[in-house]
Amino acid sequence: MKEKIAPKKYALVTGGSRGIGKAVCIQLAKDSEYKILINYNSNQTAAEDTLKEVENAGGSGEIIQFNVGNLEEVKARLDAWQEANENAIIEAVINNAGITKDGLFMWMKPEDWSSVINTSLNGFFNVTNHLIQKLLVNKYGRIVNMVSVSGLKGTPGQTNYSAAKGAIIAATKALAQEVAKRNVTVNAVAPGFIKTDMTGELDEKELKRMIPANRFGEAQEVADLVSFLISKKASYITGEVININGGIYS
Incomplete structure (x- = not known):
């Protein structure tokens, strides 16, 4: 009888090459047993740099290129990856990829509306919908969606971004109820x-006056929160939107 080999467990971080995504990749490498799958769209050099930092932190991983907003590309790349890694499962999904195209709604071009909605909202659907069946079959999984204070209170000049993030917040709450029985948060x-x-490009000196904590946050602080939500310690937290904003809005 063949001995059953335990699957290699991965955490996929979309938009993982820079900013918050990069910090999340490195922190998960430190805190978890997961191999880190670092998704990027165009900046391969940045993705490779993140992978180096993941390895320096004692973790392991690989980079994977696809545009989250392109359903066919998402399916093709993830399927090809799965074929090459038969004994692997993506157990944690961090939907971090997003773009901004700011401007007053009155002057907003249709492509500035569509591209922001497509990357953030459709990107969430394309990646999560493709991977969720395996999480349900395995009766365990973690999904963390990166949203924004803009999706909760709305930000002038960001009607497109606020709409995309607000929609993901609603989707998070609905999906959490669908999959909770299968130990997927x-x-x-x-x-x-x-x-x-x-x-x-924002004026930090001016804006921090609006923030009770009187400073901008660090990507590391967001990464620590994501790492906790991915852990087994957070198994009874689901359908939640956790603010990390220095008290500006909650």
Whole structure:
């Protein structure tokens, strides 16, 4: 009788090459037994740098390229990866990939609306829908969706981004109820102003006056929260949206 080999367990982080995604990859390498699957869309050099840092942190992983907004590409790349890694399961999914195309709604171009919705909201569907069946069959899984304070309170100049993130918040709450019996948790993390490339052009000195904590957050602080939600310690937390914003809105 053939001995059953335990599957290699992976955590997939979309948009994992930079910013919050990168910090999450490195922290999961430190805190968990997961191999880290670092998704990127176009910046291979940044993804390889993240992989090096994952390895320096004592973890292991690999990079995988696909555009989360392209359903056919998501399916093809993930299926090819699964074929090459038969004895592997993606047990944790961190939907972090997202873009902004800010501007007043009155002047917003249809492509600026569509591209933001497609990357954030459809990206969540494309990746999670393709992987969730295996989580349900295995009766265990962790899904964490990166949303935003914009999706909770709305941010002027970000009607498209607020719409995308608000929709993911609603989807998180609904999906969590569908899959809870199978030990699959689904939560969302809603950062406020965090120091990353995405907020690099903002006036931190001016904006931090609005924040009770009087500072921007660090990507590391978000990564620590995601790491907890991915862990077994968070098994009774599901359908939640956890704010991490220095008190600006909750």
